[in-house]
Amino acid sequence: MTPSAAADAADPWNTYGRSRASDDRARGTSGRLFWDWYQRIGPGAEILGDVAGKNVADLGCGNGRQAAHVAEVLGAARVVAIDASPGQIARGRDLYGHVGALHFVHADASTALQAAPDSLDVAYSYFGAPDFTDPRDLLPVVARSLHSGGMFVMATLAHYTIGRPAETEVRPGTIRVRHDNGTTSSMDRWVLDALVWERLLGEAGFTGLALDVLRDPGFDKRPPMATLLIRGTRG
Ligand SMILES: C[S@@+](CC[C@H](N)C(=O)[O-])C[C@H]1O[C@@H](n2cnc3c(N)ncnc32)[C@H](O)[C@@H]1O
Numbered sequence: 001m002t003p004s005a006a007a008d009a010a011d012p013w014n015t016y017g018r019s020r021a022s023d024d025r026a027r028g029t030s031g032r033l034f035w036d037w038y039q040r041i042g043p044g045a046e047i048l049g050d051v052a053g054k055n056v057a058d059l060g061c062g063n064g065r066q067a068a069h070v071a072e073v074l075g076a077a078r079v080v081a082i083d084a085s086p087g088q089i090a091r092g093r094d095l096y097g098h099v100g101a102l103h104f105v106h107a108d109a110s111t112a113l114q115a116a117p118d119s120l121d122v123a124y125s126y127f128g129a130p131d132f133t134d135p136r137d138l139l140p141v142v143a144r145s146l147h148s149g150g151m152f153v154m155a156t157l158a159h160y161t162i163g164r165p166a167e168t169e170v171r172p173g174t175i176r177v178r179h180d181n182g183t184t185s186s187m188d189r190w191v192l193d194a195l196v197w198e199r200l201l202g203e204a205g206f207t208g209l210a211l212d213v214l215r216d217p218g219f220d221k222r223p224p225m226a227t228l229l230i231r232g233t234r235g
Contacts, residue, residue, distance in 0.1 A: 033048075
């Protein structure tokens with residue numbers, strides 16, 4: 001196995017990201033933003049407020065399609081698209097490297113944000129880093145990365161994908177991920193009840209919290225899914 005094939009096989013998000021790349025390429029940066037799991041219902045870009053001319057970060061950007069939309073269509077001055085997966089960042093650069101205001105950063109979200117405190121107007125995540133990182137560590141770092149009054153938006157699971165209710169304590173569940181070489185591994189996923197997120201965000205320094213559940217009844221053979229859409233402001 002070549003060094004790059006070995007790195008791809010070890011990257012837990014490479015197989016997932018590649019499965020979405022052709023769809024992302026076909027969709028380009030146009031269309032609209034979605035926050036729900038199936039990307040077909042609910043509010044869109046208005047949730048971010050007017051981001052024209054603002055500094056924005058996407059935490060766990062994946063292939064970067066949302067970040068490219070925020071930069072190119074919504075007119076943000078600078079969008080930092082952060083992801084810990086080398087495969088996701090490489091695909092993002094390939095797909096959207098032409099978008100001038102978009103900057104891909106291959107890093108853990110906490111590490112990248114800690115390097116630039118008080119620098120952001122808006123930070124958001126669409127099932128990204130906050131879903132896979134201990135929120136007691138990440139949320140205070142997100143708060144400190146924002147200007148006072150800056151906004152944080154995150155879309156996360158309101159229940160496990162198999163329908164099991166979210167955790168009512170601060171503890172992760174375990175999910176299986178498939179690698180390029182056919183093996184699987186497990187990782188933590190933080191699927192927390194809305195009241196738990198509300199408490200953690202308050203402790204991290206966010207105010208004006210709004211937590212909404214976007215319910216999709218499912219379609220074809222896809223099960224019902226509920227997305228928890230959370231907004232807060234750095235106090
Ligand atoms: C389910 S994918 C979602 C990606 C993207 N937001 C999308 O909609 O396609 C989760 C992404 O979060 C990234 N991620 C998870 N933990 C992270 C962390 N601590 N820092 C940066 N990225 C992280 C993964 O590498 C992966 O690309």
